[in-house]
Amino acid sequence: MAPTSTMFLLLLVMGVIPVKSQDHWEDTRTGKIPACLPETCRKGQDICECFLTIEHRLTMMYEKEKSLVVSKGGRLYRFNSTENNPIANSDDLPFILTLDGNTSRVVIAINRLFPGPQITAYEDQTLIIHVRNLMHTDSTTVHWHGMQQLGTPYSDGVAMVSQCPLGHGQEFTYKFKAKPHGTSFYHAHIGDQRTMGLYGALIVYPKQELPSATDEEFVAVIQDWNHDDDASTLYQRMLFGVFNQNQNPKTRYVTTNSVDGGMYSRYKFHSGIVNGKGRYYLTPSMHNQAPLTEFEVDANKNYTFRVISAATLYPFRVYVEGHPTLTVVASDGFALKPITVESFVINPGERYDFILLTNQSPDDYLLVAETLEVESEIARRGEYHVAEAIIHYREKKPRNPNPSKPVRNRCTATNKCVIFNCPYLLPTSANESCLTYNDARTNDFNSAPEDVSKVDQEYFFNFAFPGEHGFTPGSVNGHQFVPPIAPLYSQPEDLTTVCDSNCADDKICSCTYTQTIENGKVYQFTLTNVGRGKGWSHPVHLHGHSFYVMKMGFGQYDSHGILTNSTPDISCSRGSKEYCNSPIWANETWNGGNVPNLVLNDTAQKDTIIVPTHGYVVIRFKADNPGAWFFHCHIDLHNTNGMGMVIVESPKLYPAKPKNFPICGDFRSNSQPLTSSGSTLKDDWKAFVSTVWAAIAFLVIRNIHV
Numbered sequence: 235m236a237p238t239s240t241m242f243l244l245l246l247v248m249g250v251i252p253v254k255s256q257d258h259w260e261d262t263r264t265g266k267i268p269a270c271l272p273e274t275c276r277k278g279q280d281i282c283e284c285f286l287t288i289e290h291r292l293t294m295m296y297e298k299e300k301s302l303v304v305s306k307g308g309r310l311y312r313f314n315s316t317e318n319n320p321i322a323n324s325d326d327l328p329f330i331l332t333l334d335g336n337t338s339r340v341v342i343a344i345n346r347l348f349p350g351p352q353i354t355a356y357e358d359q360t361l362i363i364h365v366r367n368l369m370h371t372d373s374t375t376v377h378w379h380g381m382q383q384l385g386t387p388y389s390d391g392v393a394m395v396s397q398c399p400l401g402h403g404q405e406f407t408y409k410f411k412a413k414p415h416g417t418s419f420y421h422a423h424i425g426d427q428r429t430m431g432l433y434g435a436l437i438v439y440p441k442q443e444l445p446s447a448t449d450e451e452f453v454a455v456i457q458d459w460n461h462d463d464d465a466s467t468l469y470q471r472m473l474f475g476v477f478n479q480n481q482n483p484k485t486r487y488v489t490t491n492s493v494d495g496g497m498y499s500r501y502k503f504h505s506g507i508v509n510g511k512g513r514y515y516l517t518p519s520m521h522n523q524a525p526l527t528e529f530e531v532d533a534n535k536n537y538t539f540r541v542i543s544a545a546t547l548y549p550f551r552v553y554v555e556g557h558p559t560l561t562v563v564a565s566d567g568f569a570l571k572p573i574t575v576e577s578f579v580i581n582p583g584e585r586y587d588f589i590l591l592t593n594q595s596p597d598d599y600l601l602v603a604e605t606l607e608v609e610s611e612i613a614r615r616g617e618y619h620v621a622e623a624i625i626h627y628r629e630k631k632p633r634n635p636n637p638s639k640p641v642r643n644r645c646t647a648t649n650k651c652v653i654f655n656c657p658y659l660l661p662t663s664a665n666e667s668c669l670t671y672n673d674a675r676t677n678d679f680n681s682a683p684e685d686v687s688k689v690d691q692e693y694f695f696n697f698a699f700p701g702e703h704g705f706t707p708g709s710v711n712g713h714q715f716v717p718p719i720a721p722l723y724s725q726p727e728d729l730t731t732v733c734d735s736n737c738a739d740d741k742i743c744s745c746t747y748t749q750t751i752e753n754g755k756v757y758q759f760t761l762t763n764v765g766r767g768k769g770w771s772h773p774v775h776l777h778g779h780s781f782y783v784m785k786m787g788f789g790q791y792d793s794h795g796i797l798t799n800s801t802p803d804i805s806c807s808r809g810s811k812e813y814c815n816s817p818i819w820a821n822e823t824w825n826g827g828n829v830p831n832l833v834l835n836d837t838a839q840k841d842t843i844i845v846p847t848h849g850y851v852v853i854r855f856k857a858d859n860p861g862a863w864f865f866h867c868h869i870d871l872h873n874t875n876g877m878g879m880v881i882v883e884s885p886k887l888y889p890a891k892p893k894n895f896p897i898c899g900d901f902r903s904n905s906q907p908l909t910s911s912g913s914t915l916k917d918d919w920k921a922f923v924s925t926v927w928a929a930i931a932f933l934v935i936r937n938i939h940v
C-alpha cells in the first residue's frame with residue numbers, strides 16, 4: 235500500500251478525516267446515534283462533527299404506529315384508545331412532536347426533533363456540521379447565531395448574503411470555530427423558517443477549567459407558536475391585517491400595547507412553547523392539558539438555566555413561579571456581574587443564563603415566560619400569553635404533569651419586583667421596577683472595553699417603519715432590504731440591486747443596503763427607533779461580532795409612564811417628512827464618540843440588543859473580522875419585511891472562499907432564447923462558424939498533402 239493511502243486510513247481511523255455515508259445520515263436522523271458523533275466534541279478534542287437532516291413532519295402523530303395522538307392531563311394517548319394507558323415508551327416519546335397539542339399540523343424538524351438536537355462543543359473546537367435539506371418544497375440555510383465566524387464568513391449561513399440556499403436533497407457542510415463560549419443557538423436564515431421550528435441550542439463550554447457555579451444546568455428554548463399560521467401566512471397577515479374570522483360580525487385584531495404604550499402584536503396569540511412543548515389556553519384560565527417540558531431538581535441546590543429566545547415576534551418576561559428571585563449571570567454568551575431580580579425580559583435572538591436556588595417547599599412549579607403586553611388587554615381578547623415548563627422538585631411525589639395556570643409572584647409598592655432588561659422605564663408608582671441594559675456590567679474574562687474607548691468612525695441606523703400610508707416597510711434608514719440575487723460575500727460582482735438615488739432623506743427605497751467599514755477601526759453605531767416609523771421595539775442582531783453596549787436612551791414619559799415624545803438626544807432635522815432616515819445627535823458636541831453618560835468601565839458585551847421605541851442604543855466594536863455581516867431586526871416578520879442591511883467589513887481582506895464553493899444566481903442575464911439542446915442560438919451560430927472553419931482547414935491541409 236502506498237504511504238499516502240496508509241496515512242489516509244490512519245487519519246480515517248483517528249477520526250481526523252470526517253466520514254459521510256448514507257447510513258450515517260440515517261443513523262443520526264433516526265436517533266440511532268447522536269447528531270454529533272460521539273467520538274468528537276469532547277473536551278480536549280479538536281473537532282466536533284455533527285449531522286443535521288431537515289425535513290417536514292406532523293405534530294401529534296405517533297409515526298411508528300401511524301396513529302394520531304391526543305393530550306389529556308399532561309400525557310399523550312392514542313386517539314382511539316379507550317384505556318387509560320398513556321404513551322410512555324421513552325424511546326419513542328421525544329419523536330412525537332406535540333407543540334401546543336392543538337391539532338396535527340406540519341412543522342420543520344431536525345433529525346426528527348423539534349427543536350433540533352442540542353449541539354455542545356468546547357471553545358476553539360472546529361465545528362464541522364453537515365446539513366441536509368429533505369424538505370420537499372423549501373430551500374434553506376442554517377445560521378450559527380452567536381458564533382463570530384472569524385476567518386470563515388462563508389459559513390455564517392445567511393441566504394444570499396453568505397451562501398446560496400440548499401434546495402431539496404442538497405447537502406452543505408459548515409466549518410467554523412466554536413467561539414465565543416456561552417449560550418448560542420442555530421436557526422434557519424431564509425424567510426420565516428425559524429417560526430416553523432428550524433432551530434436548536436448551540437452550547438459552547440470554555441476551554442479553561444472554570445469552577446462550577448451550579449449543580450446542574452438546563453436549556454430552555456422559548457418560542458411563540460401560532461397553530462394556524464405558517465411562516466408565509468404570518469407574513470401575508472402582517473401586510474394585510476389579521477381578522478377574527480370565528481366571530482360574527484367579523485372583527486379586525488387591534489394591536490396590543492405594553493404599559494408604556496409601545497406596540498406589540500396585531501396577531502392572535504395561541505401558545506408559547508419551551509423546548510417544543512406548550513399548552514393552548516382556550517380562555518385565560520383553561521388550557522388543553524398538553525404535556526410540558528419538565529426540569530427535575532433537588533431541593534436546596536443551585537441550577538443554571540440557559541434561556542434562548544427563538545421567538546418570532548414577542549418579547550417574554552421570564553420568572554419562576556413561587557421563587558421570588560433568580561440571578562442573571564450571562565447574556566448572549568458573555569458573563570455579567572450577577573444581577574438578582576424577580577424576572578428578566580428576553581427578546582427574539584437574545585440568550586440569558588440565570589441561576590435558580592431551589593429553596594422553596596418541594597412541589598411542581600412553572601418556569602414562566604409571559605409576553606409584555608398589558609394584562610387586561612390580553613384578557614379582553616380572551617387570551618393568555620405564556621410559555622411554560624415544569625420545574626419538578628424530586629422530593630415531591632407524585633409529580634403533577636398537568637399543573638394549573640401559574641401564579642404570579644407578588645409585587646407591591648413596598649416590595650417591588652425588579653425586572654431586568656426592560657425595553658421601557660416604569661413610573662415610580664408601579665409595583666415593579668426596571669433595570670435596563672445600562673445597568674449591566676461585564677464579568678467576562680474575554681471582555682476588554684478599553685479597546686473601544688476611542689472611536690474612529692460613527693454611524694446612525696434608524697430601525698423603523700417610515701413611509702406614507704400603504705407603503706411603510708421595515709427598513710434601516712429608510713432602505714427596505716432586498717436580498718441580492720446571488721450571495722453578496724461569495725459573488726459580489728453579481729449584485730444588481732444596489733441602493734441609488736431612489737434613496738434619500740424624504741424617500742423610502744428598496745435595495746440591498748450596505749455599509750462598508752475598514753479593518754482595524756473602532757466603530758460606534760447609534761441604533762435609533764425614532765421618526766414617523768417608530769412605535770415597535772426592535773431586537774437588533776449583528777452577525778460576525780459582539781459589541782459593547784455603551785448607552786441606552788429612552789423616550790419621554792408622562793406621570794403615568796406613557797410615552798409622549800421621542801428622546802431629545804436624537805435629531806430628525808434632515809428631511810421634511812419626519813422619516814428620520816439620517817438621524818444625528820441633537821447636540822453636535824456629542825459627535826465623534828463624545829456622548830455623555832456612556833458606560834466606559836466593565837461595559838457589557840452581547841450580539842443582540844433591544845432598541846426601544848422612541849429611544850436609541852449606542853454600541854461599539856472593533857472591525858477585526860473581514861466578512862459580509864447581516865445586521866437586522868431579529869423579529870422574523872420585521873426582518874423579512876426589509877428591516878436589515880449588510881455590514882461589508884474590509885472586503886479587500888475577505889478570507890478566500892473554499893474551493894468549489896457553490897455559486898447561484900438568477901436567469902436575467904440569459905436573455906437568449908434556448909434551443910432544444912439547451913444551448914442558445916448565439917452558441918449555435920458560434921458552433922456553426924467553428925465547423926465551417928474546421929472544414930476549410932481540413933480541405934486546405936488535404937490539398938497541401940496531395
Ligand SMILES: [Cu+2]
Nearest residue numbers: 772867869872
Ligand atoms: Cu423589529
